[in-house]
Amino acid sequence: MTGQVRTVDGRVAGRRGQETRQKLLDCLREMLSTSPYRDVKVIDVARMAGTSPATFYQYFPDVEGAVLEIAEEMAKDSVELKELVDGKSWAGKSGTTTSEELVDGFLAFWRKNDAILRVVTLGAAEGDKRFFKIRMTVLNSVAKPLADAVKDLQAKGQADKAQDAAAVAGSLISLLASAAEHQKAFTSWGVKIKDLKPTLAPLVYLGVTGKKAPR
Amino acid sequence: MTGQVRTVDGRVAGRRGQETRQKLLDCLREMLSTSPYRDVKVIDVARMAGTSPATFYQYFPDVEGAVLEIAEEMAKDSVELKELVDGKSWAGKSGTTTSEELVDGFLAFWRKNDAILRVVTLGAAEGDKRFFKIRMTVLNSVAKPLADAVKDLQAKGQADKAQDAAAVAGSLISLLASAAEHQKAFTSWGVKIKDLKPTLAPLVYLGVTGKKAPR
DNA sequence: ACTTGTCCTGTCATGCCGTCAGCTTACCGC
DNA sequence: GCGGTAAGCTGACGGCATGACAGGACAAGT
Numbered sequence A, B: 001m002t003g004q005v006r007t008v009d010g011r012v013a014g015r016r017g018q019e020t021r022q023k024l025l026d027c028l029r030e031m032l033s034t035s036p037y038r039d040v041k042v043i044d045v046a047r048m049a050g051t052s053p054a055t056f057y058q059y060f061p062d063v064e065g066a067v068l069e070i071a072e073e074m075a076k077d078s079v080e081l082k083e084l085v086d087g088k089s090w091a092g093k094s095g096t097t098t099s100e101e102l103v104d105g106f107l108a109f110w111r112k113n114d115a116i117l118r119v120v121t122l123g124a125a126e127g128d129k130r131f132f133k134i135r136m137t138v139l140n141s142v143a144k145p146l147a148d149a150v151k152d153l154q155a156k157g158q159a160d161k162a163q164d165a166a167a168v169a170g171s172l173i174s175l176l177a178s179a180a181e182h183q184k185a186f187t188s189w190g191v192k193i194k195d196l197k198p199t200l201a202p203l204v205y206l207g208v209t210g211k212k213a214p215r
Numbered sequence C: 001a002c003t004t005g006t007c008c009t010g011t012c013a014t015g016c017c018g019t020c021a022g023c024t025t026a027c028c029g030c
Numbered sequence D: 001g002c003g004g005t006a007a008g009c010t011g012a013c014g015g016c017a018t019g020a021c022a023g024g025a026c027a028a029g030t
Helices: A015-032 A042-048 A053-059 A063-084 A092-112 A114-125 A129-155 A165-181 A183-188 A193-209 B015-032 B042-048 B053-059 B063-084 B092-112 B114-125 B129-155 B165-181 B183-188 B193-209
Strands: none
Touching: A015 A042, A015 A053, A015 A063, A015 A114, A042 A053, A042 A063, A063 A092, A063 A114, A063 A129, A092 A114, A092 A129, A092 A165, A092 A193, A114 A129, A114 A165, A114 B114, A129 A165, A129 A193, A165 A183, A165 A193, A165 B165, A165 B193, A193 B165, A193 B193, B015 B042, B015 B053, B015 B063, B015 B114, B042 B053, B042 B063, B063 B092, B063 B114, B063 B129, B092 B114, B092 B129, B092 B165, B092 B193, B114 B129, B114 B165, B129 B165, B129 B193, B165 B183, B165 B193, B183 B193
């Protein structure tokens, strides 16, 4: 699957080279979570990795290129998010559980990949196709099975057929993504983090089924 | 209200100085909407404004400082968003209209200030208090009156009292903000922009009233 | 030990950053 | 109109990040 790892000038990287490369990626990830994206410099990353800027440029064209690498790694991990929706039931009480677990799982994933997702989101918003595609991969991993679930319910007459399934799923995933991104904002509105799930989960349930959540 | 405009070294700016300053801000705003934030350089802004980098540094400590200025201007404009909720009715049919106008108005404001809001959002997510506060100002201009509306309905027994009003309002505003930020994403899900309002508006209505939207 | 290919770094040209001294311009009182 | 004063602008400079290259260090096989 993973093609040969190559340096910028075309050589194939050996064992030691891959280690160095990985160390650079790790340090970059670390830097991203501690300083503003705009201020992340190659020289800092190199220093932290105990190597020189020249080495960095051997493996990556620039900071953005390395960030893309990290982002793609994360996008691969995001397949695990499918499990939050696939094969789950939306009927009655179990629907409540499904929506709660979806909210929980999604927020956890976002929090885990906080820093890199911030940069991906920015890149996507700025119109960069590569970042946009990565963001899509992550969100689609939930949005697609969710849209399928809505279509299923519509077919069984258990959900509002007038709603576009993909639009519903997209809106709900956006809601989750945005809530995940700005958890700090909620506290300033006097909302405790623990209030977030009880609020989001019913919204998801409502969006999917078109019915008020049972209690 | 607005104190004297001052240069970095303390001089008060006169007519000509203010013009230059404003031209720099305009050019920066332009640059932000055409190139990635990370790549916006002082020298480019200065060149576009037909002046020198040194002049830029006379009015702003750095790029971020100037961006903050633009953002604060925008935050002032955001008071107009209050009107989208204040004094509106959520009962029956008129509730549907209210939610639709809220969605429309909010999306329009966000689209108008696209570029600067992107940077504000990034800064806030990275933990910068100044950007965070500005983002709060914008979102609060809708979230506060919306929370009041929910409390009102709760008091009248027309909404679910178990929900925290502020949390509901916060989640809904986050939903709108996120949808506004990533309109392009929706099209890749096969969702037409015009499908967005019919999807978001009922979600808002549902969130506020806890009832399924009438049609 | 020698060869081969990978890996790292010293060094250099280039370009942006951020500051300062000093020159020019506008305004004001006389 | 004349000089004084403060505002406005820029050339120039040290400093640092970028990105390219060539050559030295190193590991592995022979």
